[in-house]
Amino acid sequence: MSLRPRRSVLYMPGSNARALEKARTLPCDGVILDLEDAVAPDAKVEARFRVADAVRAGGFGPRETVIRINGLDTPWGTDDLAAAAAAAPDAILLPKVQDPAQLVDVGERLSAFGVPATTSVWAMIETPIAILDIKAISAAALNPVTRLKVFVLGTNDLAKETRAALVPGRAPMMGWLMQVIAGGHAYGIDVLDGVWNAFQDQAGFAAECSQGVEMGMDGKTLIHPSQIEPCNLAFSPPAAEVEKARAIIAVFDRPENAGKGVVTLDGRMVERMHADMARRTVALADAIAART
């Protein structure tokens, strides 16, 4: 099993040359070069060229490069998609996805542009309709033309559209967030948590990272470099958990347990499903170790 760590994925405005340059040196697992909400309308065309040039220039090392385009229903979306397709980043992030047909449309356009299969599609889930239709949107991953690999939660837009408050602990949103995790993971899609806006509040950020880990998020989207290290720490399996995972795998590898579905380890029941989970933990830890 091989996994791509997506613990920390940092947004930066596509209009900010300094941030784009700095991104090549930061210890995040991915970067989102934004053309949408972080870029003012007057700066969007210039940002499009800047971002495409940055991706083409490369130098991002193991960091996944993602371009967030404007919606195809905006004056910029179609040209953004064409420019992103030509630059061929690791992924193109579509804002405000709420219908599987949008994913098929974009996938077909990418195929028509001849974009290599190494460029996948990520979808922002940030509207009430997307939450209500998450099963259908997730199932779009079964259609290879969509290239759908990752959901990114847009908790700011979700708060705006639903009028739910963005509060520490996120009680008003918890049901929706868990629904997206269930939908995404049912169809093999990674789910990245939304951003923590108060980037100087480190304790609040750490608490939200821990909460995301407990919920089953695969990582978190970030807005500031200071959030990267604590986020990586939170989303890396702790050494004790990796050790326990290796012990679970080892116990099922013993010849005397070959035909067994359940065994006892350190006074606890362990089933083969736990061995599957353990293999995932070890694969993630190994992929992180290989990166660092």
Ligand SMILES: CC(C)(COP(=O)(O)OP(=O)(O)OC[C@H]1O[C@@H](n2cnc3c(N)ncnc32)[C@H](O)[C@@H]1OP(=O)(O)O)[C@@H](O)C(=O)NCCC(=O)NCCSC(=O)C[C@H](O)C(=O)O
């Ligand atoms: C939030 C910021 C505007 C703060 O900027 P600033 O006050 O300039 O930060 P600092 O002075 O502390 O910066 C220190 C150095 O770090 C670099 N920096 C800062 N932010 C980034 C970044 N995101 N990526 C790369 N590098 C960054 C600065 O250049 C400084 O470097 P140096 O010159 O070496 O000292 C700013 O952080 C920012 O713009 N953040 C990203 C905002 C963004 O992209 N927002 C859009 C995505 S969020 C969203 O839309 C979510 C979703 O759609 C939803 O609905 O929820």
Ligand SMILES: [Mg+2]
């Ligand atoms: Mg948004």
